[in-house]
Amino acid sequence: MQPGAAAEPLQYAVPGTGGVGVLQATAAIEQMLLGGFDPEAAPARSAVPVPAGELLMMPAAAGPYAGVKIAGVAPANPARGLPRITGSYLLLDGPTLQPVALLDGAALTALRTPAxxxxxxxxxxxxxxxxxxxxxxxxxxxxxxxxxxxxxxxxxxxxxxxxxxxxxxxxxxxxxxxxxxxxxxxxxxxxxxxxxxxxxxxxxxxxxxxxxxxxxxxxxxxxxxxxxxxxxxxxxxxxxxxxxxxxxxxxxxxxxxxxxxxxxxxxxxxxxxxxxxxxxxxxxxxxxxxxxxxxxxxxxxxxxxxx
Structure with missing residues (x-):
């Protein structure tokens, strides 16, 4: 998407990571850094204790996109047969902040961390x-x-x-x-x-x-x-x-x-x-x-x- 272009409406929710593998994810992270992004200036994570564990909000913006991950850390979930990490990722068009995609936050975390x-x-x-x-x-x-x-x-x-x-x-x-x-x-x-x-x-x-x-x-x-x-x-x-x-x-x-x-x-x-x-x-x-x-x-x- 070109900077300043009109955002497309929210198109889909991705249950996983859309077929993107770890090397593709690794390359995306490297390209952001090689493009001049400064991680020292990135917004801080906010964390809120809740009865089940912790809620995290993680916003960021760079290039043509912005986004925010809302994640839950629920330590008791594995005993219930559920993932310890939960959540969703809302991807936004950078210039207009219109939503363009909703992704599975846990699947995204499972890919980006090893990447x-x-x-x-x-x-x-x-x-x-x-x-x-x-x-x-x-x-x-x-x-x-x-x-x-x-x-x-x-x-x-x-x-x-x-x-x-x-x-x-x-x-x-x-x-x-x-x-x-x-x-x-x-x-x-x-x-x-x-x-x-x-x-x-x-x-x-x-x-x-x-x-x-x-x-x-x-x-x-x-x-x-x-x-x-x-x-x-x-x-x-x-x-x-x-x-x-x-x-x-x-x-x-x-x-x-x-x-x-x-x-x-x-x-x-x-x-x-x-x-x-x-x-x-x-x-x-x-x-x-x-x-x-x-x-x-x-x-x-x-x-x-x-x-």
């Missing part, structure tokens, strides 16, 4: 990365496995999860994808090339001293300042990357609780544009809390593909 991780790990994980240690066995774990398979030559997966059944199911899925996969313990990070944490944990999942110096670690499970998936040992050893420094200072418990004041922390735009240090000889840690501009980039891609 963001892929954007970062494509640049900080060693090219020959073969062994992925994956904490968690929910939808984000499956999405991250697919995303990492798309950008690195993985041959081996170790799943670390609280429940044996879901962990084995994820390992079985990985075997179908051609990986040597098993269920393991946190100590498996000592032999990892890539570690991804997508859990609801509020305390560290593993000993950061065990992570090899060449490894890349991503944590995506929390956007709360008092929750973390990695410990201060890993944070202290690692080169640090975030989506935006401003939002990480408010929401990234992994960094806040480790005390990173005065440390150099790179943002995703700097990483994508090649303006950052990606050192050898120390781990690289990417902390994601999820931002509204990422949803907008992927929602716009879904809409354009559907058109």
């Amino acid at each position: 963001v991780t892929a954007v970062a790990l494509r640049r900080v994980a060693v090219p020959e990365a073969a062994h992925l240690v994956l904490f968690g066995a929910g939808p984000q774990a499956y999405g991250h496995l697919d995303a990492l398979l798309a950008i690195r030559p993985l041959t081996r997966l170790t799943v670390v999860a609280r429940s044996a059944g879901p962990a084995e199911a994820l390992a079985g899925y990985a075997r179908e994808r051609g990986l040597a996969a098993s269920v393991g313990a946190p100590e498996a990070v000592a032999d990892a090339d890539v570690v991804v944490c997508c859990t609801t944990a509020r305390t560290p999942l593993f000993d950061g001293a065990l992570v090899p110096a060449h490894a890349a670690v991503a944590a995506v499970g929390s956007h709360e300042p008092d929750a973390r998936e990695v410990d201060e040992m890993l944070v202290g050893r690692a080169e640090l990357y975030v989506e935006a420094r401003a939002v990480a200072a408010r929401e990234a418990g992994d960094l806040i609780m480790a005390g990173v004041a005065g440390r150099q922390v790179w943002n995703l735009a700097e990483l994508v544009r090649g303006d950052v240090l990606v050192p050898e000889g120390r781990p690289r840690f990417f902390k994601s809390v999820g931002m509204a501009w990422e949803d907008l980039a992927v929602a716009a891609e879904v809409y354009e593909t559907g058109r």
Whole structure:
């Protein structure tokens, strides 16, 4: 859609993500950043506690589109056989703010989160990365496995999860994808090339001293300042990357609780544009809390593909 053109009326509600895959979503996020978008200036997420959990509102605007995601985080839902993350995404024409599409917010989140991780790990994980240690066995774990398979030559997966059944199911899925996969313990990070944490944990999942110096670690499970998936040992050893420094200072418990004041922390735009240090000889840690501009980039891609 050309800037200033009249908006078409709301056309459809998308139950999933319209056939857009993780590489297409990754490219959409990269293109927004390469186009000059500054994640440090993005609007803040608003969160409202409710009896069932938390309601989040995430607005963003860039280029020809604007949009807002209204998401629910309902911790009791999995026990009911329902998704923990719920919600909808309303995509708007940027110049007129007329609605053009309504998307499934949970499906959008399930796609954009691993896509963001892929954007970062494509640049900080060693090219020959073969062994992925994956904490968690929910939808984000499956999405991250697919995303990492798309950008690195993985041959081996170790799943670390609280429940044996879901962990084995994820390992079985990985075997179908051609990986040597098993269920393991946190100590498996000592032999990892890539570690991804997508859990609801509020305390560290593993000993950061065990992570090899060449490894890349991503944590995506929390956007709360008092929750973390990695410990201060890993944070202290690692080169640090975030989506935006401003939002990480408010929401990234992994960094806040480790005390990173005065440390150099790179943002995703700097990483994508090649303006950052990606050192050898120390781990690289990417902390994601999820931002509204990422949803907008992927929602716009879904809409354009559907058109």
